[in-house]
Amino acid sequence: MEERIDTRSDLMIFGGLGDLARRKLFPALYHLERTGLLAADSRVLVLARRAHSVDDVREQLASDIRRRVPDSDWDDGVLSRLLARVDYLCLDINRLDDYQPLVRWRGDCENALIVYMATPPSLYGVIARQLRDAGCCTRKTRVVVEKPIGHDLETSRTINQQLGEVFNEDQLFRIDHYLGKETVQNLIALRFANNLFASQWNQNHISHVEITVAESVGIEGRWGYFDQAGQVRDMIQNHLLQLLCLIAMDPPADLSADSIRDEKVKVLKALRPITPDLIESHLVRGQYTAGSSQGKVVPGYLEEEGADRNSTTETFVALKVEIENWRWAGVPFYIRTGKRLPEKLSQIIIHFKPAPHYIFDPDQRHLASNKLVIRLQPDEGMTLQILTKDQGLDKGMRLRRGPLELTFSEAFQTDRIPEAYERLLWEVMKGNQYLFVRRDEVEYAWRWVDGVVANWQAHDDLPKRYAAGTWGPVAAIALITRDGRSWYEDA
Numbered sequence: 484m485e486e487r488i489d490t491r492s493d494l495m496i497f498g499g500l501g502d503l504a505r506r507k508l509f510p511a512l513y514h515l516e517r518t519g520l521l522a523a524d525s526r527v528l529v530l531a532r533r534a535h536s537v538d539d540v541r542e543q544l545a546s547d548i549r550r551r552v553p554d555s556d557w558d559d560g561v562l563s564r565l566l567a568r569v570d571y572l573c574l575d576i577n578r579l580d581d582y583q584p585l586v587r588w589r590g591d592c593e594n595a596l597i598v599y600m601a602t603p604p605s606l607y608g609v610i611a612r613q614l615r616d617a618g619c620c621t622r623k624t625r626v627v628v629e630k631p632i633g634h635d636l637e638t639s640r641t642i643n644q645q646l647g648e649v650f651n652e653d654q655l656f657r658i659d660h661y662l663g664k665e666t667v668q669n670l671i672a673l674r675f676a677n678n679l680f681a682s683q684w685n686q687n688h689i690s691h692v693e694i695t696v697a698e699s700v701g702i703e704g705r706w707g708y709f710d711q712a713g714q715v716r717d718m719i720q721n722h723l724l725q726l727l728c729l730i731a732m733d734p735p736a737d738l739s740a741d742s743i744r745d746e747k748v749k750v751l752k753a754l755r756p757i758t759p760d761l762i763e764s765h766l767v768r769g770q771y772t773a774g775s776s777q778g779k780v781v782p783g784y785l786e787e788e789g790a791d792r793n794s795t796t797e798t799f800v801a802l803k804v805e806i807e808n809w810r811w812a813g814v815p816f817y818i819r820t821g822k823r824l825p826e827k828l829s830q831i832i833i834h835f836k837p838a839p840h841y842i843f844d845p846d847q848r849h850l851a852s853n854k855l856v857i858r859l860q861p862d863e864g865m866t867l868q869i870l871t872k873d874q875g876l877d878k879g880m881r882l883r884r885g886p887l888e889l890t891f892s893e894a895f896q897t898d899r900i901p902e903a904y905e906r907l908l909w910e911v912m913k914g915n916q917y918l919f920v921r922r923d924e925v926e927y928a929w930r931w932v933d934g935v936v937a938n939w940q941a942h943d944d945l946p947k948r949y950a951a952g953t954w955g956p957v958a959a960i961a962l963i964t965r966d967g968r969s970w971y972e973d974a
């Protein structure tokens with residue numbers, strides 16, 4: 484049972500009519516309204532640069548939300564209740580005078596103030612300073628900022644520093660939306676509530692780990708942002724490293740935000756740097772060319788709208804990551820992520836070592852190890868592959884690999900799994916930071932990623948081509964087969 488907490492909130496969204504707000508935040512608020520989690524007095528203030536009437540803003544949001552909520556979850560009454568909470572003010576983030584109306588809007592309302600910065604990160608410091616100078620925030624204000632925090636360690640330090648001049652760390656909620664996914668949180672339950680796994684979770688029993696986060700989409704009209712970032716900064720620095728930390732961290736003493744974050748930081752500190760001599764064997768960068776995706780012909784990265792034809796930005800990355808500590812010595816983590824891959828699929832595969840002495844048919848030796856496949860999305864669940872005797876009088880002691888299967892939607896009869904932003908907004912309303920990233924986590928992740936980037940640049944490593952709709956460059960297959968292994972395929 485969750486303890487009853489006062490969740491009455493005034494949510495102020497800077498960049499309130501931007502892509503993130505319209506595609507993710509408002510649909511999430513709709514679902515929170517639908518499940519009765521928005522406190523009766525909670526309010527939402529949309530802040531945007533262009534002048535609109537409140538009615539126009541509500542109409543715009545209504546159509547955005549309608550487009551993203553399936554018919555089975557639709558309820559006109561829920562939408563009306565949500566829109567009744569929504570107000571709008573025109574504001575230029577750079578103009579201090581524009582903040583006075585925010586103070587008036589707040590009045591003497593006692594709701595917790597949540598400032599959501601859905602803007603480019605270069606504006607986070609400005610917003611923080613202006614809120615302070617306008618007298619619009621207090622020691623209790625909570626601030627939500629989006630990834631990426633900066634472009635590298637130096638810029639992330641600057642942003643964190645600017646935020647830190649106005650807010651304390653316990654007021655800052657840095658989003659990595661993967662931490663809001665139910666199946667990602669489930670990694671903690673899987674690892675620390677099941678001693679069966681907890682006792683085997685180390686180099687004595689695990690040979691290697693795979694993490695795949697594949698997307699079938701391309702860059703979706705975000706060339707300007709994406710080309711500056713690339714897949715390493717857009718996905719590895721945050722989502723993939725967070726997943727790796729949750730798999731690799733030591734057991735936290737409890738479920739408090741800092742206990743979990745302390746353990747994640749230890750993993751980030753133990754990542755082996757990808758030094759110049761490792762670039763070739765441990766890193767593959769790729770860029771998609773024209774091909775087909777979900778049955779449609781699609782352009783290559785360099786032919787996307789707004790593209791610079793000479794860009795060397797990567798849309799795919801595969802890495803062999805090593806963690807230099809007692810638990811994981813000698814256990815590589817093979818991680819890969821890319822755009823325009825054959826399907827949208829995020830999964831983690833734990834490959835257990837074979838039994839120390841093998842007594843079965845020598846031809847079947849390759850079968851003889853267990854795998855735990857954790858499906859983060861879609862088809863959320865997990866499969867433990869175990870070995871049994873093949874059935875039948877004529878089979879002798881032939882082995883067969885079979886699944887112990889847990890598909891969450893079937894096993895727990897869940898009608899829908901909440902989207903990450905629903906969970907994250909709800910946790911901010913409760914003031915709970917455990918699903919948000921602490922400053923040192925962001926900075927240690929950048930420190931490692933900066934090393935990777937600097938070394939591939941010095942090495943003049945250009946991305947290798949792969950056709951849209953395939954699993955990345957051939958070199959990504961070589962990265963793992965070189966170690967006598969292969970990427971997991973569900974056969």
Ligand SMILES: NC(=O)C1=CN([C@@H]2O[C@H](COP(=O)(O)OP(=O)(O)OC[C@H]3O[C@@H](n4cnc5c(N)ncnc54)[C@H](OP(=O)(O)O)[C@@H]3O)[C@@H](O)[C@H]2O)C=CC1
Pocket residue numbers: 497498499500501502503504530531532533574575576577600601602603604606629630631
């Ligand atoms: N979109 C997504 O799926 C994701 C986004 N993010 C992060 O979320 C943040 C927002 O991204 P996204 O919504 O895509 O970006 P958008 O560019 O779509 O939205 C940013 C908003 O900020 C507003 N803005 C910019 N400058 C000012 C200003 N001076 N005064 C007032 N408003 C201003 C823009 O207004 P105007 O329209 O007038 O320019 C725009 O509405 C970024 O940090 C991004 O990296 C993270 C993960 C996913």
Ligand SMILES: O=C1O[C@H](COP(=O)(O)O)[C@@H](O)[C@H](O)[C@H]1O
Pocket residue numbers: 698717718
């Ligand atoms: O943060 C980001 O994540 C999305 C992928 O998120 P998912 O929840 O759909 O798996 C990615 O497309 C985007 O480039 C990146 O900025």
